[in-house]
Amino acid sequence: MHRLHPLTKLAVVGFCLVLGLFLPGLWLTYAAFGLIILPLAAWAGILPPFLRAVLKAALPVIISVFLVQGLFWPGGTPILRLGPLSLKEEGLMFAIRSAGRFLMVVSSFLLLTFTTRPDGLMLALSERGFPKSIAYVLLATMQIIPRFQAKANTILDAQRSRGLETEGSLLVRVRALLPLIQPLLLGSIVDIEERAIALEVRAFGRSGPKTSLLVLHDTPAQKLVRWLLLLGMLAVIGWRLYIALAPRFAA
Known part of the structure; x- marks a missing residue:
């Protein structure tokens, strides 16, 4: 994982972000976290510090989302009374969905941060003509x-x-x-x-070609994987749009 080209890891993170933002349902994002993010972190040998960082970054936000959306959702179906407040079913479902998406976004960026040298990623982007x-x-x-x-x-x-x-x-x-x-x-x-x-x-800020002590190694297999991940992103986005727009065209 650490030896992969920075653009390959960036493509993996982009694919995970698309999964986190566009997967439908309540639990698919959690399944993607368990089946993709965690195995990649274990493969990179960073699983314990990675999990600690994810918990520190995501847990306070997730708790606040559950409290605010669950207890203060306008209207809705109460499922639990807590004095003057009540836990709403619709707010709880929204909180579960939002927490899964936030977990995927945070863990994807942390995975890239833990496994990629910043100068390597910057060099890779610059070599591809990125400003x-x-x-x-x-x-x-x-x-x-x-x-x-x-x-x-x-x-x-x-x-x-x-x-x-x-x-x-x-x-x-x-x-x-x-x-x-x-x-x-x-x-x-x-x-x-x-x-x-x-x-x-x-x-x-100097224009013109520059030299670098860091040399990035790319392979045809990694290029193929990047294209496949890009196609996977487009497929997930298209699938999500189809699910959202199909009932309107049917009507």
Whole structure:
């Protein structure tokens, strides 16, 4: 998995995204997660850290979706009473469907992040004629969450070494956030400036051919797999459109 061409892994992630966004029903997205994403993560040897990252990124959003949509769905059929609130069947179904799609989207991007070198992906896109500025924006977007998490953990460890209490009641944890926010924001601004300087030092904005120490190896088999994945994306999208539009044409 790690040795595959970056465009091959990008095609795999694109196929998983299409599955997550266009598969109908409640459970097909969860089946795709279990039958595609998890085996790929296991093949890459990153399954434990990958699952931890997926849980950290997706679980808070999924819980909030279930609470908001399940308890505050307008109208609907109540299936469980919780005082003045009630859990609606329609809201629960919508939450299950939305959580599966969000899980597929997050896990697909994390799989690409865990298995692909950013410079390799950027080089692969540039070799195919993709604008370098857009390629860099895409890579920076992919890296923003891991970089923020790493920087936040570093700042939190530094604050703990100075005697800051970060564990305990909810009030103690909220207080610990305040000394974390300002260094995180200022450090992120400095990091952006340093990255911009590094790009200019490497002649990022210079036109013309460039050399690279990184050499990407592609094979005819991987090219075939990429075309098959692209056809698979189009087939899934066409199938979903057919399911959605067939009743209208029949009527």
